[in-house]
Amino acid sequence: MNDLFKRTLQTVLARAADARLASPRTIGFNGRRLGRRAGNALEFSEYREYRPGDDLRRLDWNVFGRRELLMVKEFSEEVDPRCDLLLDHSRSMAVTPEKSAAAFGLAALLARAALNAGFSLALHHAADVWRKEPQPEAPSEWLSPEFDAPANPGDGLARYAGMLQRRGLRILISDLLWPEDPQSFLGGFSAGAKQTVLIQILADGELEPVPNGYVMLEDAETGEVRELPIDDAMRQRFRERAARHQEAWRRAAAEHGALLLSFQAGELVPDWSVARLFQTGVLQ
Amino acid sequence: MTLTGWTDPWNLFALTALLLLVLLYLFQRHARQQRTATLFLWDRPEAPPRSGARRHFRRFPPEFYLEALALALLAAAAAGPFFTTREEYPPLAVILDNSFSMRAAAGNGETFRTLALPELRRRLEKLPGRRIFWFAAGRAPRLLADDRNRFDFERAWTATEDAADLTAALALVRRTVPDAEILVVTDAPPPESLRNVEEIGWISAGQSRPNLAIVNARRGEGRLLTEVVNCAAVPMPARLTLTPGNAEHTLTLAPGERRKIVLRLTPEQEKNRLQLRLSSEADALDFDNERMLLPEDHSPVLVRIQSGLSDAARRDLEAVLTAATGFRQALTAELEVLPPGQPSDAHRLIWHQPVPGRSRPTLTDEPIILSPDHALTRGLSPDELHWTAVPDLRLPGETLISRGADPVLTALRRLDGKWDFHLNLQPESSNLARRPLWPALFWNLATLLRAERPGVETRNLRSGDLVRLRLPSLKTDSLRLIRPDGTEEILPARNGRSAFPAPPPGISRIEAENFQEEIAVSPGNPAESDLRRCAPFLRNGTPPANRDRHAVHSWSPLLLLAALLVLALHQVLIGKRQEGAP
Numbered sequence: 005m006n007d008l009f010k011r012t013l014q015t016v017l018a019r020a021a022d023a024r025l026a027s028p029r030t031i032g033f034n035g036r037r038l039g040r041r042a043g044n045a046l047e048f049s050e051y052r053e054y055r056p057g058d059d060l061r062r063l064d065w066n067v068f069g070r071r072e073l074l075m076v077k078e079f080s081e082e083v084d085p086r087c088d089l090l091l092d093h094s095r096s097m098a099v100t101p102e103k104s105a106a107a108f109g110l111a112a113l114l115a116r117a118a119l120n121a122g123f124s125l126a127l128h129h130a131a132d133v134w135r136k137e138p139q140p141e142a143p144s145e146w147l148s149p150e151f152d153a154p155a156n157p158g159d160g161l162a163r164y165a166g167m168l169q170r171r172g173l174r175i176l177i178s179d180l181l182w183p184e185d186p187q188s189f190l191g192g193f194s195a196g197a198k199q200t201v202l203i204q205i206l207a208d209g210e211l212e213p214v215p216n217g218y219v220m221l222e223d224a225e226t227g228e229v230r231e232l233p234i235d236d237a238m239r240q241r242f243r244e245r246a247a248r249h250q251e252a253w254r255r256a257a258a259e260h261g262a263l264l265l266s267f268q269a270g271e272l273v274p275d276w277s278v279a280r281l282f283q284t285g286v287l288q
Numbered sequence: 289m290t291l292t293g294w295t296d297p298w299n300l301f302a303l304t305a306l307l308l309l310v311l312l313y314l315f316q317r318h319a320r321q322q323r324t325a326t327l328f329l330w331d332r333p334e335a336p337p338r339s340g341a342r343r344h345f346r347r348f349p350p351e352f353y354l355e356a357l358a359l360a361l362l363a364a365a366a367a368g369p370f371f372t373t374r375e376e377y378p379p380l381a382v383i384l385d386n387s388f389s390m391r392a393a394a395g396n397g398e399t400f401r402t403l404a405l406p407e408l409r410r411r412l413e414k415l416p417g418r419r420i421f422w423f424a425a426g427r428a429p430r431l432l433a434d435d436r437n438r439f440d441f442e443r444a445w446t447a448t449e450d451a452a453d454l455t456a457a458l459a460l461v462r463r464t465v466p467d468a469e470i471l472v473v474t475d476a477p478p479p480e481s482l483r484n485v486e487e488i489g490w491i492s493a494g495q496s497r498p499n500l501a502i503v504n505a506r507r508g509e510g511r512l513l514t515e516v517v518n519c520a521a522v523p524m525p526a527r528l529t530l531t532p533g534n535a536e537h538t539l540t541l542a543p544g545e546r547r548k549i550v551l552r553l554t555p556e557q558e559k560n561r562l563q564l565r566l567s568s569e570a571d572a573l574d575f576d577n578e579r580m581l582l583p584e585d586h587s588p589v590l591v592r593i594q595s596g597l598s599d600a601a602r603r604d605l606e607a608v609l610t611a612a613t614g615f616r617q618a619l620t621a622e623l624e625v626l627p628p629g630q631p632s633d634a635h636r637l638i639w640h641q642p643v644p645g646r647s648r649p650t651l652t653d654e655p656i657i658l659s660p661d662h663a664l665t666r667g668l669s670p671d672e673l674h675w676t677a678v679p680d681l682r683l684p685g686e687t688l689i690s691r692g693a694d695p696v697l698t699a700l701r702r703l704d705g706k707w708d709f710h711l712n713l714q715p716e717s718s719n720l721a722r723r724p725l726w727p728a729l730f731w732n733l734a735t736l737l738r739a740e741r742p743g744v745e746t747r748n749l750r751s752g753d754l755v756r757l758r759l760p761s762l763k764t765d766s767l768r769l770i771r772p773d774g775t776e777e778i779l780p781a782r783n784g785r786s787a788f789p790a791p792p793p794g795i796s797r798i799e800a801e802n803f804q805e806e807i808a809v810s811p812g813n814p815a816e817s818d819l820r821r822c823a824p825f826l827r828n829g830t831p832p833a834n835r836d837r838h839a840v841h842s843w844s845p846l847l848l849l850a851a852l853l854v855l856a857l858h859q860v861l862i863g864k865r866q867e868g869a870p
Contacts (some may be wrong), residue, residue: 221324232330
């Protein structure tokens with residue numbers, strides 16, 4: 005593990021000491037519609053006191069009428085929540101050290117937050133082969149901190165989707181930069197999940213075109229090399245395609261009720277400004 | 289017809305800068321390398337890469353092509369391209385040294401002439417389509433061709449004349465084509481007078497080589513006089529051979545030595561054509577090592593003394609005619625000696641004698657005056673002459689000898705071309721027959737009358753001599769000259785006579801109606817045989833300074849402008865790139 009990862013881990017674990025992964029039901033609640041999966045049949049487990057951010061539909065108004073206490077119902081999944089954290093180990097995640105450090109650190113933070121919240125955590129290293137992390141609680145001991153897989157998560161989903169827990173929270177940490185249709189990926193990734201969160205990590209300016217001039221671009225994952233004389237028109241076309249790509253993911257996330265968050269690596273490394281995770285209810 | 293060319297074609301070597309530009313782009317201005325996760329968002333190449341290939345064909349950016357184009361335009365502009373019409377561009381006048389020294393051996397089977405050909409062809413091909421005037425420089429220069437059509441200059445360049453007057457050739461060029469660029473092809477560097485005339489192009493492939501030569505050869509009665517020279521810096525052994533008979537004479541000539549040799553001729557050799565040959569191993573030029581000598585016609589003039597002359601006259605005549613003066617008495621004569629009033633078809637010596645009772649001859653002390661210009665009186669002396677003649681006797685024709693005011697010997701050419709010589713002499717009272725003048729006069733007469741015979745004045749000539757001949761018929765107005773190389777020429781004749789410059793060395797034949805004659809011409813210029821003056825020399829000439837009427841239109845300004853526009857476009861392109869950079 006390199007020094008940047010060590011420093012990242014140190015900072016992240018300090019920040020994550022009190023962080024808790026939110027319930028799947030609350031994730032994404034900030035006044036927005038939760039998605040099409042509301043209304044699943046769940047087993048009532050217990051009451052607890054209302055906390056800001058809780059789904060108001062879960063308030064038990066009978067209790068309020070009787071006792072003037074705001075109490076929410078806890079269901080069995082929330083008592084024993086499951087979380088699958090899928091970390092994209094493809095080479096594209098390492099185009100910059102900050103990007104890979106951000107992905108690693110975020111995974112460590114969410115893992116710790118999940119464990120703090122009592123989730124049953126399964127961390128999957130999505131390389132060319134998906135491997136389940138035996139020690140998700142010890143990021144420093146994780147199996148493979150390198151981001152060197154020649155495949156993206158979309159390539160392995162069909163084969164390894166069975167590893168994912170049902171009716172749990174599924175979090176993907178990836179740059180989402182592969183050409184396949186996001187609909188088909190999300191359709192598979194979010195099938196059987198209670199909630200899906202996509203956290204996109206991009207290197208600073210990754211979706212900005214390179215300056216004009218003669219450039220030899222090498223694909224981080226496939227190794228394909230393309231020599232291009234970059235000019236304004238070509239840059240414009242890149243922006244348009246990048247925008248369409250992002251829009252496609254947003255649309256797919258919206259259709260599958262997934263939460264999509266994008267971070268620039270610079271936001272996370274080294275300062276770890278993760279307020280948005282709290283604002284969107286991923287962390288609490 | 290439009291001519292195009294380059295003023296300074298060597299400047300096209302600047303195009304090698306294109307190679308430097310390519311190397312620059314390959315090794316220095318190479319593409320920025322960047323690793324990216326968003327390659328799929330960039331433009332794809334038009335053709336998909338080969339399966340398994342991970343690299344696309346490298347293309348240079350547009351700036352490269354603009355820079356290359358600008359370089360090429362600048363190099364082309366520096367080379368000075370131009371166009372002009374064939375009529376506008378200064379023609380080229382090529383002067384070919386037609387002297388026999390161009391035949392000298394230069395080693396490896398080459399001669400000075402063949403060694404000069406590649407350079408000559410290279411200069412001719414420099415501007416294809418240009419008008420070329422060809423001149424031959426010999427004893428007298430001449431225009432060979434105005435090259436409006438194809439001209440086989442190699443064939444016309446015979447190199448057989450015994451001298452090349454380049455100065456006269458240059459003068460002819462300047463008179464004929466004053467605006468021409470001049471190129472001289474010879475075997476020696478420019479002479480002192482032309483050394484600094486840079487406008488005249490010069491090609492010399494000559495080399496200093498040893499040479500032996502026969503510079504003179506003459507037939508006499510029973511002998512052959514020849515003169516040989518060693519034009520080398522070392523002694524040269526040689527062999528002189530005379531055929532027929534194969535008489536050989538070995539000799540060694542000192543450096544620069546010129547030696548006269550007399551060879552005795554046998555009676556057989558006297559009647560025949562002779563070939564004289566000089567052989568030496570180190571000799572570089574064979575052309576001047578041989579002489580062909582034809583037998584000359586020195587047969588006596590046939591003379592007949594008609595009746596009617598006085599005894600004294602007849603006696604004096606017979607004495608002089610038998611005195612080996614070149615006459616032989618015959619019934620059918622070329623010359624008839626007769627009194628006035630007798631007709632004859634031959635030449636006539638009309639002896640005017642006093643008519644008894646009518647005219648009385650006198651002897652006076654008036655001076656005897658001889659015409660100095662006539663062939664008949666050449667070498668005659670009037671010393672101690674007593675000339676008795678009929679006074680006041682008018683003789684027709686040109687006065688050759690006069691006594692005081694009275695002509696005593698005249699010459700008149702008749703309408704049939706024959707001569708009438710009128711002699712006013714009373715031999716009984718004169719001492720003419722006992723003075724040297726008398727046989728000398730008849731010697732001159734025989735020589736003159738032999739020259740009046742049909743045929744050439746002399747059969748053996750040297751290059752540059754004039755061939756004079758008489759044809760049998762006065763009505764013949766042309767003759768055919770067949771040169772040693774077989775080429776023919778029709779030459780004019782007038783009143784049965786013709787004169788023309790000697791053809792190239794060798795045996796030539798002259799033919800006309802009822803007439804055929806051979807002549808032998810030999811090279812005989814020691815200066816031309818001396819190859820020590822020969823040396824290689826090259827110089828590029830230039831068109832004449834006066835170019836007003838020669839509109840040579842240069843492309844350079846247009847090319848420079850185009851280069852500037854390309855560079856401006858290049859700057860615009862770079863500017864746009866920089867604007868687009870984040």
